[in-house]
Amino acid sequence: NAGVTQTPKFRVLKTGQSMTLLCAQDMNHEYMYWYRQDPGMGLRLIHYSVGEGTTAKGEVPDGYNVSRLKKQNFLLGLESAAPSQTSVYFCASSPPDSGYGYTFGSGTRLTVV
Amino acid sequence: RKEVEQDPGPFNVPEGATVAFNCTYSNSASQSFFWYRQDCRKEPKLLMSVYSSGNEDGRFTAQLNRASQYISLLIRDSKLSDSATYLCVVNKVYDYKLSFGAGTTVTVRA
Numbered sequence: 764n765a766g767v768t769q770t771p772k773f774r775v776l777k778t779g780q781s782m783t784l785l786c787a788q789d790m791n792h793e794y795m796y797w798y799r800q801d802p803g804m805g806l807r808l809i810h811y812s813v814g815e816g817t818t819a820k821g822e823v824p825d826g827y828n829v830s831r832l833k834k835q836n837f838l839l840g841l842e843s844a845a846p847s848q849t850s851v852y853f854c855a856s857s858p859p860d861s862g863y864g865y866t867f868g869s870g871t872r873l874t875v876v
Numbered sequence: 877r878k879e880v881e882q883d884p885g886p887f888n889v890p891e892g893a894t895v896a897f898n899c900t901y902s903n904s905a906s907q908s909f910f911w912y913r914q915d916c917r918k919e920p921k922l923l924m925s926v927y928s929s930g931n932e933d934g935r936f937t938a939q940l941n942r943a944s945q946y947i948s949l950l951i952r953d954s955k956l957s958d959s960a961t962y963l964c965v966v967n968k969v970y971d972y973k974l975s976f977g978a979g980t981t982v983t984v985r986a
Contacts, residue, residue, distance in 0.1 A: 794972065796973075803884075803978065804978065805963075805976055805977060805978035805979060806920070806963075806976040808973070811973065813972075851917075853919055853920070857972070859972055860972070861907075861908045861967040861968075861971075861972040861973070861974060862907070862908045862925075862967075864908075864910050864912075864922045864925070864965070864974070865920075865922075865974060866922075867919040867920050867921070868919060869918065869919050870917075870918070870919050872917075
């Protein structure tokens with residue numbers, strides 16, 4: 764049972780390049796989330812999804828887009844990367860009940876130069 | 877006011893010591909509370925849920941004080957392997973999403 768898998772684990776982009784981060788979960792969770800984590804700032808929610816075909820904005824959505832075409836996958840896209848998007852990105856999934864907490868992927872460390 | 881606030885620490889303690897720290901939450905109607913552990917450069921992992929009556933899991937004890945709106949984590953007989961950042965997590969009211977504190981860093985020294 765792999766849980767939540769993120770790819771890639773590391774990436775270096777040049778300013779203006781685009782990329783897609785992939786998150787896959789095998790726990791049949793309805794809800795999925797994308798967070799970024801920066802030193803001293805904790806986890807900030809970028810976008811989330813409450814089911815296949817649905818997405819919604821979180822606290823810091825600007826510069827990112829997402830898609831959830833299949834229940835098990837949640838993609839995060841950067842259309843034109845900026846140095847301010849240098850961060851560690853975590854995907855998480857959960858059942859609909861917040862009482863179960865989230866399961867996180869191992870993260871993607873992104874550097875934009 | 878932040879939804880969840882934590883003392884960032886660091887708490888530096890010797891092996892075998894007891895360390896305790898709190899976090900405060902802003903919304904009195906929150907119902908779900910957790911402590912997560914995050915090791916350096918790794919993902920957060922659920923350490924334990926926090927129940928109204930308080931609960932233990934081995935050397936870890938969590939307490940909830942609804943009147944003062946804080947939760948606490950106590951670690952007894954600290955091990956070197958307990959060195960990590962501990963995230964306080966609370967559900968957003970009327971929402972399935974969780975709010976994460978910025979974390980409290982604990983360093984256990986030999």
